[in-house]
Amino acid sequence: MKDPFYQKQKRAKSKTRLLEADAWLDSALYDGFKSAGRTYIKIQDFFSLFAVRGIKRFFVEIASDAMSFAAIGAVLMTALALSAMDATASGEFNRAEDYSVVFLDRYGNEIGRRGIRADDSVALSAIPDYMIEATLATEDRRFYNHLGIDVWGTLRALVSNVEGDSSLQGGSSITQQLAKNLFLTNERTLERKIKELFLAFWLEANFSKDEILKLYFDRSYMGGGAFGVVAAADFYFGKRIQDITLAEAAMLAGLFKAPTRYAPHVDLAAARGRANVVLSNLVDADFMTEGQVTGARRRPAEPIVRNDIAEAPNYFLDWAFLETKQLVGDSDEIGFIVRTTIDPELQDYAEDAIQTVLREEGDAFNVSQGALVAMDHDGAVRAMVGGVDYGASQYNRATNPTRQPGSSFKPFVYATVFEMTDYTPRSTITDAPVCIGNWCPQNYGRSYRGTTSIRAAVAASINTVPVRLSIQTGREPIADMAHRLGIQNDFPITRSLALGVASVSVLDMASSYAVFANGGCRATGYAVTRITTLSGDLVYDAPENTGCDRLLSDEVVLSMNDVLHAVNYGGTGGRAVVEGVPSAGKTGTTTSYRDAWYIGYTGNYVAAIWYGNDNYEPTNNLTGGRLPAQTWHNFMDNAHRGIEVLPLYGVEMEPRPLIIAEGEDAPGQAEEEAPPPTLTEAAAVKLLDLSEKMRQAQTGAGSGSLDQAAVPIPGSSESL
Template sequence: MQDPFYSKQKRSKGKNRLLEADAWLDSFLYDGMRSTGRVYTKIQDFFSLFSVRGISRFLVEIASDALSFGAMGAVLMVALALSAMDATASGEFNRAEDYSVIFLDRYGNEIGRRGIRADDSVALSEIPDFLIRATLATEDRRFYEHFGIDVWGTVRALLSNAEGDSSLQGGSSITQQLAKNLFLSNERTIERKIKELFLSFWLEANYSKDEILKLYLDRAYMGGGNFGVVAAAEYYFGKQIQDIDLAEAAMLAGLYKAPTRFAPHVDIAAARGRANVVLTNMVNAGYLTEGQVTAARRRPAEPVDRSEEVNSPNYFLDWAFLETKRIVGDSPELGFVVRTTIDPDLQTHAEDAIISVLREQGAAYNVSQGAMVVMEHNGAVRAMVGGTDYGQSQFNRATAPNRQPGSAFKPFVYATAFEMLGMTPRDAISDAPVCIGNWCPQNYGRSYRGSTTIRAAVASSINTVPVRLSIETGRQPIADMAHRLGIRNEFPVTRSLALGVASVSALDMASSYAVFANGGYRATGFGITRITTLRGEVVYEANPDQGRERVLDEQVVLAMNDVLNAVNYEGTGGRAVVEGVPSAGKTGTTSSYRDAWYVGYTGNYVASVWYGNDNYEAMNNLTGGTLPAMSWQKFMAYAHSNIEVKPLFGVDMEPRPLVIADAEGGDGEETAPERAPTLAPAAAIKLLDLSEKMREALANGAGGALNQAALPSNNESL
């Protein structure tokens, strides 16, 4: 049995240990708090040395907020520049030197070149020193001093332009301009400028200054379809770059900022005035003295006369160059000759149809840009206008899928309804208020007709009817129909899709409507018919009429042509009517008047026309039935003169007979310009092919009898 006294003593010792532990904990906490208090007091005493009051405190708060917002802005800039960083990491940038391509029109005549030709690229040491100095003096005087961005130069340019200086002071450094040329498009957005800054830093970190300057001199657009100073020297002066003089160098250096405005073959007076500004810049930069430039001022450059040459279809050539690189893939060949689908005559009048209308009425409607794509029913692009001034902006508005079509998208809704619901153009449908959730679209005039027909609804571009149909068919089938007919880019399938809230391009819109024009067959727009190497070896040959794929039933096509024909002759497309030419089409206008379209077709051609502003600024009540339809009509009136006007599939309207216009103007009345009679395209191509084969036979020494008999002698007329 345990001793009670021993047990009591044991419990007493345990209690004492607990009291000791409690005392130690209290002492530790007390001492710790006192130590912490002393440290906190010391910290307070230290920071009190930096205490500010009054106006100083206000300034410190402002600086603190500025640093905070600056940090947030830096994070945002990095986020926006991630795609630019990806481009540098993957090497996916605009390598103009990858291929050398000579482009021919549909008849075999040269219309332009892209890429850097092997005999064009010369070392920087071979380029005249005064051209380099003229470039630096005009574009970037501190090029060899800055880190990619010339801060002081940008400030100087802003101040100079604010004071009304007309000498075109530029804010972008040479490195920034090269970054844009190598990696980016010419779209004017804040995101692009941020990417440009990051890419400028990357170029400076990975290339020497001389390499950056050489790349810039090789890639800068110099007007007339020429890229690089070497090609420009040959084009404007008929000289190699090593042989140009100071006056010619000054004229070339004046082209960088505005190549179309100051191109000597466009405006020689403006080109010489700009060259004088460049010479002044060289004197101000300390590169030359006034005495050294006096001779160049007195004897300005004399360019080669190119007044008879047709301007290159540059927007089309840019697109065709990308298509060429896609087609040839990883070919070991570097030089190619590409025959395209472009018709120079139609191209000229397509450009005139856009530019002349904008010049006459653009200001009244607050619209500054337009685009047009013209193609035949099989997708062969005959004309492409990507903007009003290629020298000012190389951004191709005809191929960029970044604009909404508005009501021009409605044919995809009606085609879906005809196909899925078995409806016909004469079927009755209700034009009454309709809602999807809390979204209740209204008609343009904010009125309703009640019971109407589908044909009348399309002609008047009623909004409630396609929305009502989209509820019955579902929105995904409408999106699938648009992709099936030719819209290639993806877009969100939203409740407003039926009214054209999707991003499309003018090229894809023309391709899609071509399905209606040709009876229901796929007609993806294409611009290349043949690619050969410089030795004449065929790399690619297109045959768009072989194995044509039907994408729309013939009965649906007949219904679509019926309702779209009513748009021109009974509805919103009245300004697009060409007398004696059966046509069909659809107008389109987006909310807030940011985009205006007319897409239409005849038995001969399909064309899409877009008008808008690059900054998405709203236009002044411009609808698709006004300027776009007028430009379409102006072009088609010319395109259908002096040719056989073909009937339109499913439209009961007799086309006018072929009449060759009198070159003298007949009765003297003012009429639309008449198209000169030409060979049928197939016949012209066969003659050109025959001509090429004859040249090849002669070059190979074959066919001696052909030399003597088949070809005319020197005394005979060709």
């Protein structure tokens, strides 16, 4: 046991140490604060030397705040321009559409072209001075004086636009426009504009003014698939750039900012008006006098006629061009001849069906756009309409999955039900109110039938029945069924999926219904059957359809054809019926009448039709059973004339007999010595190859031109 005196002494020493530490801490804090105070006074005295009072203080504060915001802006701009810095570090420019494709229809006749017309072989010094001056006067008058950004030109453009000048005053310099062409996209965002500014400075630092101008002349899109002024001169005027006149140069210079709007083959009057503005700019910029441009005003440019562009199936060609680029992959060749599935006669029927209905009844139903896809049972697309006017809008409404199908989605529900359960088209089910949580869908007309058959429910497009069935099967299998049959894009699996709350494309809907039409086999829509190089070398040949990639059992297909046949004969699709042509299909109408659909098929073709407005504005109570079904009828009525109407799989309805006009031979009744009216695919290909070899033997050339390679097949009408 320790001595109590010792314990007491130890506690006293500990207390003394604590008191000493406390005193030291207090002293240190006191001295520190006193030192800090003295330092602060010194700093205050120092900055007092720069004190500004009175009106000067106001300007100093403004300058200080401006510098602060400038520093913040610089940091923000640097952050947004990081990707642009990466682009300059790699040294890679945007890859141009570097394929040149000639498209043929299913019979071998040329129907259009896609890809680039580009030529950068002409030096800047060889381009006429008035072409250069017209471009500078219109696009960037101080090009040779600024460092990438024309501040005064931007202010001039802003003032002009505020005053309502419609002459397309541009605020971007030539260097900025080139930066966008070489590295960026056409999106209109603040981030892209900041990147554009950074890249403009980078171009000015790494290229001479003449090099920048040459790149601008070579890489700018000029409309009509032409990149650069050299290709544009050949495309629009059939001339070398060295040979164009002042009037033609003015028309070309007017294309840089709005090539599709002022392309002479799209709107010649607008192109000439724009060229006249360019001529005025030449005078205003002191490049020419009014007397020098008078002749060009009196004799405006005359572009060569290109009616083939307006008449081409452009929406189809855009889609076929994308498919072609996927099929050729990383081929070293840039020129191809592509045989497609399009049938020009059916394409005419499709365009006429859409345009006629919209012209006659579009205003009454407040609907402005329509789309149509028609295909064979194997997915070969024979006609495609992506909108009412390709010149006004190149957006393809037939291939973009942006619209809801409404009740035309219900066949996926019923196909799932027939596959997973013992239900048949004649099975009875209750049509009564049903809810999933707090969501309670209603039928059109808000009435209920009570006990009904599935066949009758499909024909009348009842809503409660597929919702009730989706509870039994689950919604995941329904989504899987839609994807299995042909819907390629993803969509959320919600309570309302059974009623078509998903985004689909017209093309995918046609492909999906083709599975019902062909007996249950996969039928993905396609456009290309054969690709060769300009010299005739085979790049791609579509495989022959030798078997069935079965997606549905025969029992399910028979049930689906039964119920969808009832839609046309006694249901909502009555307007689609073509006399003597067995058919089946389904109508579809979305909430607030924003989309109206009809997808149907016969023993010969499948066609999907959509109507709506691009801005998603509701129509005037338009349903799928009205204009879409009516359009489908008009198209199919024409499509089945003069051909053998085939029976519909699983439907007991006799098709009408083939009617032969007086003086024509019935199929199989022609004289034996007469040549066959059609060619098989193999014979057609051999004929093309033989014709090409004969031409090469005659000319001694080793490769053919675009025009020479497109050899039509006389008398051919065989499907490829």
